[in-house]
Amino acid sequence: MDPILVATSVGKRFPGVVALSEVDLALAAGEVHALVGENGAGKSTLIKILTGVYQPDDGTLTYRGEPATFASPMAAQQAGIATVYQEVNLVPLRSVASNLFLGREPRNRLGLLDFRAMNRQARELLSSYGVDVDVTRPLRTLGMGVQQMVAVARAAATQTRVVILDEPTSSLEPREVDTLFGIIERLRSDGVAVLYVSHRLDELYRICDRVTVLRDGRLVHSGLLAELPRLRLVATMLGRDLEEVRRDGATKFEGEHTADEKPVLTATGLTSKHRLDDVSVTVRPGEIVGLGGLLGAGRSETAMAIAGALPLDGGEVFVAGRRMRTGSVAVAMRAGVVMLPEDRKADGILPDLSVRENIVLAALPRLSRTGLVSRKRQDAIVDTFMKRLRIKASSPDQRVGDLSGGNQQKVLLARLLCTQPKVLLLDEPTRGIDVGAKAEVQGLVDELAAEGLGVVLISSEFDEVVEGSDAIVVLREGRVVTTLRGADVNEAALLDALVDET
Numbered sequence: 001m002d003p004i005l006v007a008t009s010v011g012k013r014f015p016g017v018v019a020l021s022e023v024d025l026a027l028a029a030g031e032v033h034a035l036v037g038e039n040g041a042g043k044s045t046l047i048k049i050l051t052g053v054y055q056p057d058d059g060t061l062t063y064r065g066e067p068a069t070f071a072s073p074m075a076a077q078q079a080g081i082a083t084v085y086q087e088v089n090l091v092p093l094r095s096v097a098s099n100l101f102l103g104r105e106p107r108n109r110l111g112l113l114d115f116r117a118m119n120r121q122a123r124e125l126l127s128s129y130g131v132d133v134d135v136t137r138p139l140r141t142l143g144m145g146v147q148q149m150v151a152v153a154r155a156a157a158t159q160t161r162v163v164i165l166d167e168p169t170s171s172l173e174p175r176e177v178d179t180l181f182g183i184i185e186r187l188r189s190d191g192v193a194v195l196y197v198s199h200r201l202d203e204l205y206r207i208c209d210r211v212t213v214l215r216d217g218r219l220v221h222s223g224l225l226a227e228l229p230r231l232r233l234v235a236t237m238l239g240r241d242l243e244e245v246r247r248d249g250a251t252k253f254e255g256e257h258t259a260d261e262k263p264v265l266t267a268t269g270l271t272s273k274h275r276l277d278d279v280s281v282t283v284r285p286g287e288i289v290g291l292g293g294l295l296g297a298g299r300s301e302t303a304m305a306i307a308g309a310l311p312l313d314g315g316e317v318f319v320a321g322r323r324m325r326t327g328s329v330a331v332a333m334r335a336g337v338v339m340l341p342e343d344r345k346a347d348g349i350l351p352d353l354s355v356r357e358n359i360v361l362a363a364l365p366r367l368s369r370t371g372l373v374s375r376k377r378q379d380a381i382v383d384t385f386m387k388r389l390r391i392k393a394s395s396p397d398q399r400v401g402d403l404s405g406g407n408q409q410k411v412l413l414a415r416l417l418c419t420q421p422k423v424l425l426l427d428e429p430t431r432g433i434d435v436g437a438k439a440e441v442q443g444l445v446d447e448l449a450a451e452g453l454g455v456v457l458i459s460s461e462f463d464e465v466v467e468g469s470d471a472i473v474v475l476r477e478g479r480v481v482t483t484l485r486g487a488d489v490n491e492a493a494l495l496d497a498l499v500d501e502t
Contacts, residue, residue: 002028002029003026003027003028003029003062004027004028004029004063004064004161004162004193005025005026005027005050005061005062005063005064005068005081005161005162005193006024006025006026006027006061006062006063007023007024007025007026007046007049007050007056007059007060007061008024008059008060008061008062009022009023009024009058009059009060010022010023010024010025010046010049010056010058010059010060010061011023011056011057011058011059012045012049012054012056012057012058013057018217019042019045019217020042020045020046020049020056020217020218021058021217021218022058022059022218022219023042023046023059023214023217023218023219024219024222025046025050025212025219025222027162027193027194027195028193028210029161029191029192029193030188030189030190030191030192030193031188031193031194031209031210032184032188032194032196032207032208032209032210033193033194033195033196033208033209033210033211033212034196034197034198034204034208034210034211034212034225035047035195035196035197035211035212035214036197036198036199036204036211036212036213036214036233036237037213037214037215037237038215038237038238038294038295038460039295039460040216040217041214041215041216041217041237042214042216042217042218043197043214044166045217046214047083047164047166047195047197049061050070050076050081050162050164050195051070051073051076051077051081051083051164052070052071052072052073052074052075052076053073055069055071063079063081064161077158080158080159080160080161080162081160081161081162081164082154082155082156082158082160082162082163082164083155083163083164083166084148084151084152084155084163084164084165084166084168085151085166086166086167086168086170086171089151090102090139090147090150090151090154091139092138092139092140093138093139093140094138094139095135095136095137095138095139096122096126096133096134096135096136096137096139096142096150097115097118097119097121097122097123097135097136098118099139099150099151099154100122100125100126100135100150100153100154100157101118101121101122102154104158105118106118106121119135119136122135123135125153125157126149126150126153129149129152129153129156129179129182129183129186130179130182131146131149131150131153131179133146133150143171144171144274145171145172145173145176146176147171148168148171148172148176149172149176149179149180152165152168152180152183153183156183156186156187156192160192161192161193162192162193162194162195163187163192163193163194163195164194164195164197165184165194165195165196165197165198166197167197167198167199167296168180168196168198169198169200169203170274170296171274172274177203181206181207184196184207196208199294199295199296199297200296200477201230201233201234201294201499202477204225205225205226205230208225209224209225210222210223210224210225211223211224211225211228211233213233213236213237215236215237215238215239216239220236220239221236230499231495231496231499233499234294234495234498234499235495237294238462240462240491240495261284261285262284262285262320262321263282263283263284263318263321263454264283264284264285264319264320264422264423264454265281265282265283265306265317265318265319265337265422265423265454265456266281266282266283266317266318267279267280267281267282267302267305267306267315267316267317267318268280268315268316268317268318269314269315269316270302270305270306270312270314270315270317271312271313271314271315272301272305272310272311272312272313273313274478275298275301275310275478276298276301276302276305276310276312276315276478276479277477277478277479278315278479278480279298279302279305279315279475279478279479279480280480281302281306281456281473283423283454283455283456284454285452285453285454286449286450286451286452286453286454287449287454287455287470287471288445288446288449288455288456288457288468288469288470288471289454289455289456289457289469289470289471289472289473290456290457290458290459290465290466290468290469290471290472290473291303291456291457291458291465291472291473291475292462292465292472292473292474292475292484292494292497292498293474293475293476293498294476294498295460296477297475297476297477297478298475298477298478298479299427299458299475300342300427300458301478302475303339303425303427303456303458304339305317305326306332306337306339306423306425306456307329307332307337307338307339307425308326308327308328308329308330308331308332308333308337309329309339310327311327312326312327317332317337319335319336319337319422319423320336320422322335324337333362333419333421335422336419336420336421336422336423337421337422337423337425338362338416338419338421338423338424338425339416339424339425339426339427340409340412340413340416340424340425340426340427340429341427342427342428342431342458344405344408344409344412348408348412349400349401349408349411349412350400351399351400351401352399352401353399353400354396354397354398354399354400355382355386355391355393355395355396355397355398355400355403355411356378356379356382356396356397358400358411358412358415359381359382359385359386359396359411359414359415359418360378360381360382360415360418361415362415362416362418362419363381363415363418363419379396381418382396382414383396385414385417385418386414388414389410389413389414389444390410390440391403391407391410391411391414392404392407393407406438406440406441409429409430409441410440410441410444413429413441413444417448421453422453422454423453423454423455423456424445424448424453424454424455424456425455425456425458426445426455426456426457426458427458428458428459428460429441429445429457429459430442430459430461430464431459431460442464442468445457445468446468457469462491462494462495463491465494466489466490466491466494469489470485470489471483471484471485471489472484472489472494474494474497474498476497476498481497481498482497484497
């Protein structure tokens, strides 16, 4: 198969960050090529270079045998490179037909839009792909799955030589996934090169011919997918030595929590369309339960559902034996459930406020008397937690945005602990902080658990989950596949659970 689009030694740098370094990628005609890697691996940056959003700082692009430079996404589209993103980027208020032919609408002899012809061609196009829908309806009135199928059909209908599909099945029902794969097979037979980005291993092995694996902005593997076993693929993505993992397998054994010990958190049957499917988690006082899984497995969604930040279609949450109403962060906090978010800058700290203001923010309702908050009581709490968590700041009045990442994380922890919680949900608590600060945060989590707090831990670093957890609930595609306890809490068992084809 001849290559259509080739990236050679591509590199991209941002201030203080090397996003890509010497990455190669070759997409061949009639091939479905998987692009995989965890968060921060460089997948999105590479796609943006291929589609003209970014210009590479190093390396070259070759398209259809000629050196290529795409000055904008429009230039890439006009050249025949179409991209379908996870979030549908069409025009919701316009009709399905208008979206399908946006920018290339059929016109009559007078140069006016021929709506009758456009609607007829839209029906024929969607019907050929197995999609039955009223093409005159506004796109926003349709479900997300149908909208995604319209976006894919639009990309496939143009004079496209390369189609990039970024997590295309995230909003699709199983029947719609089958329809999508039918479209992909048709593209393959037409000689179109398809770049397929997904975290779902079953899909990759079902539809893809070759695979490129990125890790930390670098190419770590490229070759035939059929020659790469699932366990080896996962180990390659994570940067783990498979033989070492096997050799060091069952090395951890923590004291077990007795079965009759009353759970501080019981979440059962958590279900949210396209996100969670009957997920259950149990945490006892003083226990750290890790949520294991690859990107998109449903780890963050599970924590958000327990914390009231994700609407649920079904399921119950009990805190210390009492049923908690789901879907409300305020209710969850009053019940004693708090969550440290994955992105502390976007969802956590208020960078322009002081350390004091950030810490006491969640505790203000408890500290107020007739609407007034005593500065003395605030200072006492702030002083207590700054000492306990060893927060390094010139004073409580220092702007929190000026602190290091590790100290910002501690400030967020202090804010949550001010509420005197029963359950602490930690989503990537050590991401983006240095090694020393990471060890301090991990030590704090252990101390909190030792004091009887129930902890749910999420981390993309498998060794952190294994070393820090008493039990691990393993998730895949929004479902629980197993729970590891005691001597089974090791990397070998975790990797086995993630790729188990049964």
